[in-house]
Amino acid sequence: MKVNDLQKKISDKKIIEICDKIIGEEYAQKWSEEKKRKLIDSIRFGISLVPRIQGVCNEIENLLAGFKRDYIEPGASGSLIRGKIDVLPTGRNFYSVDPMSIPTQAAWRVGVKLADELINAYKKENGGNYPENIGFVEWCIDPFRADGEGIAQILYTMGTKLIWDENGMVKDVDVISLEELGRPRIDCTIRVDGIFRDTMPNLMELMDKAVRRVASLDEPPEMNFVKKHVEENMKSLLEECDEKTAFRRATYRVFSEKPGAYNAGTNLAVLASAWKEKKDLADVWIDWGSYAYGEGIYGHAAPKELVNLLKSVSITYEKLESDDFDTLDCCCFFGYHGGFTCAAETISGKDVHMYFGDTRDPDRPEIRDMKDEMERTLRTRLLNPKWIKGKKQHGYKGASDISERVGRVYGWSATTGIIEKWVFDAIANTFVLDEEMRKWFKEDNPYALEEIARRLMEAAERELWMPDEEMLKKLKEAYLDVEGMMEEKLGEVEGEYQGGEITVLTKDDVKAWGAKVKDIEEVWKK
Secondary structure (H helix, E strand, C coil), X not given: CCHHHHXXXXXXXXXXXXXXXXXXXXXXXXXXXXXXXXXXXXXXXXXXXXXXHHHHHHHHHHHHHHHCCCCCCEEECCCHHHXXXXXXXXXXXXXXXXXXXXXXXXXXXXXXXXXXXXXXXXXXXXXXXXXXXXXXXXXXXXXXXXXXXXXXXXXXXXXXXXXXXXXXXXXXXXXXXXXXXXXXXXXXXXXXXXXXXXXXXXXXXXXXHXXXXXXXXXXXXXXXXXXXXXXXXXXXXXCCCCHHHHHHHHCCCEEECXXXXXXXCHHHHHHCCCCCCHHHHHHHHHHHHCEEXXXXXXXXXXXXXXXXXXXXXXXXXXEECCCCCCCCCCHXXXXXXXXXXXXXXXXXXXXXXXXXXXXXCCCCCEEEEHHHHHHXXXXXXXXXXXXXXXXXXXXXXXXXXXXXXXXXXXXHHHHHCCCCHHHHHHHHHHHHCXXXXXXXXXXXXXXXXXXXXXXXXXXXXXXXCCCCHHHHHHHHHHHHHHXXXXXXXXXXXXXXXXXXXXXXXXXXXXXXXXXXXXXXXXXXXX
16 A cells, blocks of 8 residues: 555544543543644654655665666665654765755754854853853764754854855854853864864855954953964064964864864774873874864965963864764764864863763753763773673674774773773673673684783773782783783784783884974973
């Protein structure tokens, strides 16, 4: 039966009768007419999706058609979890977004709520004081999957608003009056990833334009922190350039990697053990991410401008719009956000608050302390027996996934220190000291077990984790066991096997590296 015929055949009365039987007539009698109407609308909406869902079976057919260079019907992309039903059926030749329509008006409403929630969360923890400068990590997934909620949040945080044309295209950015805003304009230092830089240049220019307009307003510095910091930073810049150039450089707020490069660098340094103290990680984050972007500016090396801004950053922040992935799914999360926090704390000498934005439900966006978000993620996935059971079904790959997540926990600890002792204790007990789990790792992927144990010992050696003596003893014994087994397997391989040695290599050991970050450190001293 076709969906349209099914919709016509099933009356509203029949839908309610079926639901009554499912949930019980006693409970159903308490329903108001409004609730019944919402239920009927939801069910009819679900029925309308049936042919779209059935069309998912075309994925293999269209894949084979692609191999033959046949035509494949185009279709939208996006997050189905966020209600984008136009992505169904899947398996089509999908397109992404129109960059000129981002942020959308719906995303703007979410961004305003996020900005208010973030500012209020900080005020609540800091005696009602406003943050002067918020460090935003802006991922490319925000405009593609959430229509630019993060961009909207940044613009509203600075006290600006968007202007759209009749077709929903973004025309311009305008200033919100202080009377309407009801609070100071808060400065924003923005670190975008390399894919954002490459795909959304118009959004970088939009944020840059907003900064310059706000910095040019005739307002008191206590109500316009953007203007305040621009004027402060111009003082040092005027020593080396004219006033117009100094103003332009002092308004740099959008930073990314050097054109053509990708990554924050910090995560690579952490995973390679190429650091001795947090200051080394701050060096790397600034070195990799101190290239400015905006109108007429593309990849301008600006370490001095970035360092000056880091002195006033009191919050670092990132957001995700779905539980499809989390902050342990990729090393870039601790590389960008953790590295940002590490650099800001190193430069300013002050504690920096870390927050996380959750827009899984766009009507009720949430702001959480990053430590709370991390522990939520750990409990629901890495340390969740059901999640572990699922990973074990994937053998070698599942073991590798677990090992990589443990490495990212270590990365968050190295850059931010937000990982509590109980987390490392639980990881050790769950994956290394448990006999059954250790046996599974040995059979399916001993290299993953070796990596987990080695990261735990490195965390203990660097005093990121302070295990009791008995646990550390058992951990070392377990490591020697797996190391011995691996040496036997690799016995025929020529060369030395490093094993559990932690080789620390920093800028002091590499001449070119040390020379590159010397100028950055000179700026710190000033």
